[in-house]
Amino acid sequence: MSRERQCSGSKADGSPCGAVPQLVNADGLCPAHRPGGRREMSERGRKGGRANKRAAGLDPSELPPLTSHADAQSWLETIGRAVASGRLPERQAQAAIRAVAEWVRAEGERAAVEVLDELRAEIDELKSSLASGSIRAI
Secondary structure (H helix, E strand, O other): OOOOOOOOOEOOOOOEOOOOHHHOOOOOOOOOOOOOHHHHHHHHHHHHHHHHOOOOOOOHHHOOOOOOHHHHHHHHHHHHHHHHOOOOOHHHHHHHHHHHHHHHHHHHHHHHHHHHHHHHHHHHHHHHHHHHOOOOOO
16 A cells, blocks of 8 residues: 655744645755745745735725716726726726616716606696787697
């Protein structure tokens, strides 16, 4: 029966290394216990930490109040730059873009209702003028 290799190194407290056998090379050492291994493992940890670090996101002060289409365009540009720089994860960017799109849709509906109300008022005024005889129908 073949015995799996075990790292011949030891931990700082003197106990045997617990590296999984798949990591142990023919030299009997795991990556951490090979010459230069401590530095290599430290660098791997730093790289992994940077890769797993959460994106900073956007500070609300970076976004103007959303009151006009120009503001919506500014939001989209800021969101795009934050995604491109890695500050904003894609999922959060998609949620922010959906929020802008909903605002644009709602603003369009509000503007349409405003125009309709103005047209109704003008029609009512014209009807009233026609009824009183102050203007003649064509």
